[in-house]
Amino acid sequence: MKKWLRECITTHVECQQLQSSDGGLRASASGPRRLLHLSGSTDAPQVRLEQNSGSGALLDYAALSYCWGGDQAVKLKDKLVDSWTRGIRYEEFPKTIRDAMWMTMALGLEYLWVDALCIIQDSEQDKAEQISRMAEIYEQAYVTISAARATAAPEGFLHSRYMPGERGFRMPFTCEDGRTSAVVLWQGREPDAWEPLDKRSWCLQESILSPRVLEFGTHNVRLRCARSRADEAQLQCDGWVGHSKTFAQLGMTQPLVSSIDWQSLGEPYKFVQAWQMLVSHYTRRGLGWYQDKLLAISAIARKMSRMTTGNNKRYIAGLWAEHLGEMLLWHPNHGPDAKERARRHETYVAPSWSWASCSGEIDFWYGSGMHLLEFVGCEVRTAIPGDEFSAVVGARLELKTLVMRARMRKGGGGGWGDGGDGWFLWDEEAGEEVNGSLMLDVEDEESGGEFVCERDEEVVLALVQTQDALVLKKRKKGEEAASVYVRIGIYREGPRGTDPDRWAMEGVVIV
Ligand SMILES: [Zn+2]
Known part of the structure; x- marks a missing residue:
């Protein structure tokens, strides 16, 4: 994995472009507000919280993308900040966090960013501030460790990948050096099938915004970066591959979103298409949940806006004012394949004209392309006044x-x-x-x-x-x-x- 990462960082031109496409964001940015510092042995490291003043050089850190799977046993609270800067007992962490610490150190890094541990969970102000910086936190990471196969933090992601529940055969095999080992043949899932992590709404933007994702899937470990996303054949993986079917063969109209062509967003048509595709995929994740609906996609919206500066794109409750003619034609999927029946959220999330006000899978109607409406104006009241990407309280x-x-x-x-x-x-x-x-x-x-x-x-x-x-x-x-x-x-x-x-x-x- 270290070799894959080194190769990506030193030789992939498209991946270097991805990180410099924001005009040297990485060079000028100061990194996350807090990071976990790891030292000592990989099996029981010393962990402490480090506050970043923002003045120093950007540190190389790994960011973790994982499923919480319910409330977290260990999370940063306001009263813990002081004691955590002196040290945190390693044994307290759930398995997924311990595995992430092990991986981070094994990759030769000293710093790890984990949302539950680096954002003060009982401070609305800190949460809002850090969520508004989420795009940068994942973009600037040296690598994002994706615990794709774990449904909850106590599960962990570093363990045997032979799944007894699936049909498989273990065949004896003699290695070149004479040692006896085994080859495992299994009838598994499609390598591109949805992992537990793919169903978590927050993880869509974590995956899209990270330049490099080291993904620990059910069957294989792989590195996804700009080059490998564009060309599956280039995918760096540990050898556990299945017979991959393309998305067309799987009967899907679009591949699962794993990248956006950021450079093309200046074209209005591409911009609209990218946003509609995102909303469509996003609303197929984390069904049943809704409170953070606009927040968990806001980092992507923020970046799309940043990438098209000068075009004066205004973001209004999950839609783009400049493209209202297309944006308003959303509808929930009422088809037989819908996994959840659409309903209006019980508490206010967004105005009725926003897709975010409805649960269920959202799609868009493609109209004639002729806009007839005149946009007179829009008032959006947000949780953080002046930040159009924060939660909406009225519109x-x-x-x-x-x-x-x-x-x-x-x-x-x-x-x-x-x-x-x-x-x-x-x-x-x-x-x-x-x-x-x-x-x-x-x-x-x-x-x-x-x-x-x-x-x-x-x-x-x-x-x-x-x-x-x-x-x-x-x-x-x-x-x-x-x-x-x-x-x-x-x-x-x-x-x-x-x-x-x-x-x-x-x-x-x-x-
Ligand atoms: Zn790469």
Whole structure:
């Protein structure tokens, strides 16, 4: 592994570019606020917390990417900072952390960064500060150690990889030097199958932002860097390889995200595509969880914004204002392959027009490309005022576009509407069903809360692209009167179309 790393650092031009693409970020940056310093023997090292004043040269450190698997037994708290700078008992750490310490020292490094141990977990201020620096922490790491095969911190990742639960054969083998050993043949999983770590939401950005990831998978250990991500054949791995199928053969439309072509983001089309792909993969991880939804992807958003400076890209609650026409056409996957039914989050995470307000797997509709809406303005209140990438506490989006009114009806009609549970749109004036496809954000009325319609309730269709509109309903009574709406779904005009006279230019505010 040391050899792989050395080779990547000294000979891979594309990997060097990745670290210098930010204008020498690594050279100018000061590194994480705190690091664990390791010394002594690899089996029981002396560990202490070191505070980084930011003035010295950047240290070579390993960053750990792992699944917490529940609350952590050992974590940094405000009152522990002083005693930890003198030393921390090694025996206290869970196995994954001990394994990471062993690996770090074996790789010849003295410093390790672990979120639970280097961020003060009971300080909201420190958490917010460190989370806002997450992109740099992983980008500047000498290597990221990925405990991909462990589902929880007590499991560890350095142990025998022969999985008794899987069918395998151990065949005697005589080595060149005469020693007797064995070759193991096993019928395992695809080498590219999802590891436990791939299901953790925070780890997507850890993997994407790290220049080099040393991945401890279920069956093999491999180094993923810019070159090997671009070309699987170049992958450095320990020899445990399976017969790899490409993502096309696996019936997926896109490979699992492991890299972004940062240099291409100046092209609007590439930028939109990259973000949609990220959201789509991101929302397929960590299902069931939602509190950190916008935070756990914010480091990537921050970097995308940094890589396109000068373009004035504004980030609003998980969307990019400059590309609203595409960004607003998200929808949860209601297909039979969906692992979780979409629902609105129980507590506020994002406004109704943001994909982050819904659980479930998010995809995007590809519209005609013609934007019809006029972006009037957007107010986003964030947990850290002035930091658009921090958690969102409130937001209102104001658009001016063509709108049409219709009523929500259910059952009977059938017709064009394929909306959940037989909902369809009824055009009162024309006395007929609105021709088109309706896709509701939440199909299950139980889990929609205030975002579910009543029968015959009036809704507004607000055009986003030539044939695609948001479906909005008036916000519940007691709120500001007039035109404040919440989003309940999207609509695509059918082949017969609607009467152009039914649409009129109007301003709408969506929260
Ligand atoms: Zn490399």
